[in-house]
Amino acid sequence: MTTDIIPIISISRRYSNKEKLIQVICSIIWCLLGSGVIFGFASLKPILIKEGVYSFLCSPESELPFGKACDNQDLKLNKLFSYGATMTNLTSLVVGRLLDSYGPKVCGYIGCLLITLGSIILSYNQVLYQYFDAYIVGYVILAVGGPFVFISCFQLANTFPKYSGTILALISGAFDTSSAVFLFYRLAYENGFSNINLHVFFKYYLVVPLFIFLCQWKIMPSQSYKNNGSDSKEDTLGDIQKLAIEGLDGNGELPLGSSTSKTGATEDLENSEENDELLDNQSIISSKTLSNRRKSKIEIVTEQQLYKKSKGIFGVMHRFSASEQIKSGWYILIQIFTIICMLRINYFVATVRSQHEYLLGSYEQALRINNIFDIALPLGGVIAIPLIGLLLDNISTLYVLYILFSTSVLVGVLGLIKNSFFASCLGIVILTMYRPFYYTVVSDYCSKVFGFETFGTVYGLLMTLAGLCNLAQNKLDYWTHFVFNKNPIPINFALTLITLVSGTSLLVYINMHINKRHIEQISKLTYGSA
Structure with missing residues (x-):
């Protein structure tokens, strides 16, 4: 038989x-x-x-x-x-x-x-x-x-x-x-x-x-x-x-139908000295996945290359379970930053006309801003998508996070300027492109930091908690109307300040840990070669 x-x-x-x-x-x-x-x-x-x-x-x-x-x-x-x-x-x-x-x-x-x-x-x-x-x-x-x-x-x-x-x-x-x-x-x-x-x-x-x-x-x-x-x-x-x-x-x-990975690695790894070096040095990137599957050679080489390209961010939490990842500073700080960014975006979308009626001192000017925003919101996404792809493909993850942080603060600052139609328009244009950029970068960060096996759980929880906290938008709206007499500047200032603090904390934490990881790696290599 x-x-x-x-x-x-x-x-x-x-x-x-x-x-x-x-x-x-x-x-x-x-x-x-x-x-x-x-x-x-x-x-x-x-x-x-x-x-x-x-x-x-x-x-x-x-x-x-x-x-x-x-x-x-x-x-x-x-x-x-x-x-x-x-x-x-x-x-x-x-x-x-x-x-x-x-x-x-x-x-x-x-x-x-x-x-x-x-x-x-x-x-x-x-x-x-x-x-x-x-x-x-x-x-x-x-x-x-x-x-x-x-x-x-x-x-x-x-x-x-x-x-x-x-x-x-x-x-x-x-x-x-x-x-x-x-x-x-x-x-x-x-x-x-x-x-x-x-x-x-x-x-x-x-x-x-x-x-x-x-x-x-x-x-x-x-x-x-x-x-x-x-x-x-x-x-x-x-x-x-x-x-x-x-x-x-x-x-x-x-x-x-594919012949190379995203980093250019191919299945023919035998003729490359660089690939041999990457395969020999697996202390940075584990040779096994979280589910204990042995990684392929091209997978190891690709991830080692991504580790270098991301300035040490890729793979930092791949070996840990989802529960351990969620308890880490890598998760907690990006969660806080994500919450405040989402809250700012959605608060602006809901109140764009009323905010600018106060900032510009004119209902007619506020209508014009609202009309510009209505067109810029869908158009900004279309324009931003290819630019975001270029950034992620050609700039390290760490520098992309710096750009995201700087843009977040800039949008907040522009929301504090009174009697400037140009500043209002500029803030709207940047925000409409910043919105898809923010979502894409957070997703990219979760993939590279926490890994693909826990991505659904970690990223899902990140967005869920951010969504829940988005309900605070109703309270901010109430305070703007009845506590600050329709003046959005106090709320915008507070949100910008929290963005500055949370973003700075995240970047400092990342830099401290990747520098520490780099020093530990050099020590291992030095000790190994002694």
Whole structure:
């Protein structure tokens, strides 16, 4: 009796290149239309005000121009975005787990259902408001649906491993640009189509989840794409990060169709003295993974090269479990910095008009700034994505963190300047490009510092806690309106100061530890050669 050995076939081989290309294109389209629309809140807010949403909170004596909200109405509207942004981040951790356990199709269907439900609630808000706050509930459900249809697309980077970076950039760019959906709605609403009220818009918006449903049903894979026959389901997002940063699959091998890793290493390592030196010196980079898998030669060489390129940051916590990583200063300090940066970004998005009404001393000027921001937000993401790629590919991780920190402080300082339309515009342009830069750098940091095997857990927790703390935005908004008499400078100053302290602490900590690690390495080499 003979036993035939049946090789594991990668799911990517079940589809032709044409089918895989269609899958990637469809995912980009639905990410563009449905993954991050809630971040276009600054564009939607003027429509909500003109449609009288929460106008009952204003006193009858209030004499405000049409389209301007009273304080209580403004605070209530801003809660829509605050809760929506918080739930977007909280959902990310859940999506990662579901993606590993049930695959991208299930995540896609869940996202489709949530976007449908959120759209229906927002469309029939007046009927449903007598039973619950349909605006907040609908907006939050719409926000929760976004990560399900967005994160489940990351595995498509494995459809064409050679172009994985490009695919991830296109998907991420589509997410950033999706805020333009509400921008186009506002432009239509304010230019002769005011009959397209919330009921009509969200009724037609149901076409988006319908499109996602048809794509999931007819063309999308049930399981995440894996390379070289890998059938691991432990951390799909970690494998994607490994592919993007190292150019290697979850087994530490070159993906099908690739001849070199991201650092230029090849499987032919015998003729390179530099590679021999890197293979001989494995005290920096372990020869085994956290799960005790022995690393391939090309994996070791690639990681040693990344260690050098990152100025000693890569691999610093790879040997530790997720629980040990979370207790370290490497995690705690980036968590604090991430919380404050996310809080600043989302606070600005929700209050851009009211802030500049005070800073510029003019409601009309504030409207102009709001209009510029509405256009710059999606456009900034598109422009920033290739620039971010160039920075990460050509500059060490440590210097990238310096750039992120400097940009964070600069944005904060520009938010303190009064009576300068130029400073306000410059701050908006920088912020809209800083937003995707911040998210990408934090993700890159987690991959390189904590490793790919724990990436889903560590990065998910990082974003979840940052999302929870984002609820403090409501309190900051209240203080701005009623404690500081609509003056945003005290809050902006405090946030900038905390950014300065937390960012400096992170960079000092990193420099101390990589210098210590470098000295220990020199001592070992000196002792070994003595």
